[in-house]
Amino acid sequence: MTFLQAAFTDPGIITRENHRIALQKYPYDNVLFIPGVKCTTCSFVKPARSKHCRTCGGCIARQDHHCVWINNCVGQGNNHYFILFLCSIALLLTYGAYATQHLLSQLLQARQESANVFYSQYHSRPILGVQHWSTGLSWSDYFSLWGWAIVEDVCVGGVGLLSTLCMPMAWGFLGYHVYLMWAGMTTNESLKWADWRDDIADGLVFMAEEGAGEVSLVSTGHTERDIEPQLTCPASKRQILKRTPNGEPPNYSRSGDKLPYLDLKGEVALKWHRVKSLKEVENNYDRGFWKNVESVFKPVIL
Incomplete structure (x- = not known):
């Protein structure tokens, strides 16, 4: 929550007061950014690596993208906070998925008799023994028991499903932004390339x-x-x-x-x-x- 709140800060909006500083930050490379290009909305020459955001209503220094997660641009002023936010949310979701799996696994182990009674309607013999609850199960029975555990403890199961489904997206975003740092690019520049x-x-x-x-x-x-x-x-x-x-x-x-x-x-x-x-x-x-x-x-x- 701290990094999320920090990502709401000024992304680096360029004004006439700080325009000169923004111009001196990066040189024009004559490939992605050409000198002398004027922003028709802000009415000043666009500094290198900047981009005008219609949603935020201004040119953003080293603009990466406008993020719908935080309803704010990611730019020079808050890019580091955004990356830390992605890192924290990816770790949090991973922990949530792991903790849920651990708790539901304990539930299945502790309630083997309940699961045997539930599944004895469809099997001629109990499918769970004194060993680990997943021993000897087919894939169909394995996932069926996970479904039973999620329904049995719906609060923990719901958190686990949410964490498991969102975790790959969070790690994917984090990995992509680490790649952008490695390549010396922003999302806006990657589209230009x-x-x-x-x-x-x-x-x-x-x-x-x-x-x-x-x-x-x-x-x-x-x-x-x-x-x-x-x-x-x-x-x-x-x-x-x-x-x-x-x-x-x-x-x-x-x-x-x-x-x-x-x-x-x-x-x-x-x-x-x-x-x-x-x-x-x-x-x-x-x-x-x-x-x-x-x-x-x-x-x-x-």
Whole structure:
């Protein structure tokens, strides 16, 4: 209950007061997040790894998803609380399933005579002896006796059924979020990577060749102080991916096309090659498992 209550806290809603801090938290990777993209609702440039949530009514820093369990977004401010909540609920459900099995097993062992009387109507001889109640039973009789035990102690049986049915879902969610930390992703980013994978399979994605020299990302109608503190970087360390509608390499020499990738002299600096597999694309937000865990459990307060 403590972690559940903590997960209700501010997920990292971006306002005009903390917008600058949010911009400085993560760089744009030019794959999932492009500099200069403006949120039409909040009317400011979206920081990298953020997403606007219509339910919460704002852009969320490092937004993972909007969770119906807690009726709140999971983002930079409460992701660690949400993971601890999943961990605690998974352990609680596991203990509930185990404790129920133990109690009902004791009930069956202690009430063998009652079970023999109940099942003697359908069997020529008693199916339970002095040994463990499950010894020598067929699968049909085994599950029938569990059904009898659940009906006999319906409160414990109901809790056990609920715990057993919900336990795999809780462990599945927890395992998925541990995987996301390992991969340096959020749920929102995993969906974006899935879109890139589909476009790559269709042959529509091109990447700038490494070693093209230092490039400057030209603003698309916004000033540099509104986008990202550092707009220049080595092209070999920052991938630039482009989708094309016809499967042809990007051509910025055509009339009317913008030149978003220029070298320091103002000339087109990038050459493109077709991406054949998502393995060729590096996730720039993956800093290694332990650093990813640290970024989740030691978030920057906006």
